[in-house]
Amino acid sequence: MRRCVSPRRHACIPLTAIPVPPADERARACWIVAPGRAELRDEILPPPTAGEVRVRTLHSAVSRGTEGLVFRGEVPASETQRMRAPFQAGNFPAPVKYGYISVGVVEVGPPDLNGRTVFCLHPHQTRYNVPADAVHPLPDGLPASRAVLAAHLETAVNALWDATPRLGDRIAVIGGGTVGLLVAWLAARLPGCTVEVVDTAPERAAITTRLGARFALPDAATPEADLVIHASGQDAGLATALRLAAFEATVIELSWYGSRVVGVPLGAAFHARRLTLKSSQVGQVAAAQRGRWSHRRRLALALSLLGDPVLDALVTDSAPFDDLPQVLERLCTVPSAAPATLCQRIDYPAAP
Numbered sequence: 001m002r003r004c005v006s007p008r009r010h011a012c013i014p015l016t017a018i019p020v021p022p023a024d025e026r027a028r029a030c031w032i033v034a035p036g037r038a039e040l041r042d043e044i045l046p047p048p049t050a051g052e053v054r055v056r057t058l059h060s061a062v063s064r065g066t067e068g069l070v071f072r073g074e075v076p077a078s079e080t081q082r083m084r085a086p087f088q089a090g091n092f093p094a095p096v097k098y099g100y101i102s103v104g105v106v107e108v109g110p111p112d113l114n115g116r117t118v119f120c121l122h123p124h125q126t127r128y129n130v131p132a133d134a135v136h137p138l139p140d141g142l143p144a145s146r147a148v149l150a151a152h153l154e155t156a157v158n159a160l161w162d163a164t165p166r167l168g169d170r171i172a173v174i175g176g177g178t179v180g181l182l183v184a185w186l187a188a189r190l191p192g193c194t195v196e197v198v199d200t201a202p203e204r205a206a207i208t209t210r211l212g213a214r215f216a217l218p219d220a221a222t223p224e225a226d227l228v229i230h231a232s233g234q235d236a237g238l239a240t241a242l243r244l245a246a247f248e249a250t251v252i253e254l255s256w257y258g259s260r261v262v263g264v265p266l267g268a269a270f271h272a273r274r275l276t277l278k279s280s281q282v283g284q285v286a287a288a289q290r291g292r293w294s295h296r297r298r299l300a301l302a303l304s305l306l307g308d309p310v311l312d313a314l315v316t317d318s319a320p321f322d323d324l325p326q327v328l329e330r331l332c333t334v335p336s337a338a339p340a341t342l343c344q345r346i347d348y349p350a351a352p
Contacts, residue, residue: 027125028041028043028125028126030099030124030328031095032094032095032328035072036073040325048109053132054127054128055118055122055130059104059348060124060321060346061151061343062099062332062344062346063151063152064335070093070098073092075092075258076259079258082283086100100151101148102121102128103119103120103147105118106118106135113135113137117144119135126321126349133296141307142306150303151282153305154299155179157301157302160187161288165193168191168192171225172198172244172245173229174238176197177231177232177342180199180231181211181342183254184211186305187229195212195213196222198215198221199215199217201339202215207314210313218240223246226249229241230255235262238264242266242270245273247274248273248274251275251278252280253277285298317342317345319344320347321349
């Protein structure tokens with residue numbers, strides 16, 4: 001990964017002698033410069049080397065859960081290596097260039113990729129060079145504006161692989177955020193399954209119905225679920241998940257809490273009901289699939305599943321790239337801020 005060029009490199013060269021790089025070699029990237037503060041920084045891109053492509057970004061998106069933890073400086077010291085994004089620069093807590101949802105157009109690359117719209121696990125940046133095998137061409141007909149959901153949907157796919165739902169299961173999804181709703185959308189397509197999304201925000205009911213699932217507030221949620229998937233990121237949500245699980249049911253924990261200590265209610269009927277609490281994390285392909293599925297194949301599956309226009313409803317907000325530092329502050333400083341926002345898309349300037 002190439003970092004910003006230090007101005008001290010040219011300290012002994014007259015300013016008039018410093019060549020100004022052409023526009024297509026300039027880039028701007030979003031850096032978290034201190035916990036709770038981000039800024040846009042200029043970078044200079046060298047020409048792509050053999051085996052690399054140059055991508056001009058069309059859209060990126062903010063992953064509210066993980067990026068919120070990074071923005072607030074809540075990555076535990078024990079997880080600083082495991083939490084690194086594929087093309088991250090810098091180190092936790094800051095300064096760090098972080099993110100993993102980017103959709104753009106290949107400006108320079110081999111003939112089979114040149115001009116293609118692609119998805120890449122790259123931080124928020126206007127242009128970047130990456131190895132050609134790091135980009136994933138979008139399926140024909142998939143709008144770039146919807147493709148920003150790919151990473152979230154990949155997480156949902158992996159969660160259901162970990163959960164191993166069975167035909168006819170009663171499935172409860174706790175937390176109606178982007179990932180939770182995508183899990184519900186996938187699960188609702190399983191024959192015979194009934195899927196209920198449980199959330200404290202009644203305004204999530206309409207979109208839940210559009211995705212083919214039922215909606216309930218926590219106090220009205222249906223008990224005796226065969227499978228429970230928790231994605232709320234809140235202690236109370238995990239308590240609800242355990243309460244709704246039927247005898248010998250499995251609760252899949254999708255939330256990641258960073259350095260926050262979570263109270264897990266393992267008293268009451270947890271042991272008598274012989275419940276299983278199991279973690280799911282997208283960094284590894286689910287164990288049942290790992291022998292046959294690579295990360296690349298799994299992401300290709302997620303992209304192929306994004307063809308349904310109903311998923312556009314999950315992209316609730318958009319903002320220009322220049323506003324990204326303020327957007328991160330608004331979404332991530334307080335986790336409960338902007339409750340109406342699901343997927344926050346960032347739109348980049350058009351090519352000059």
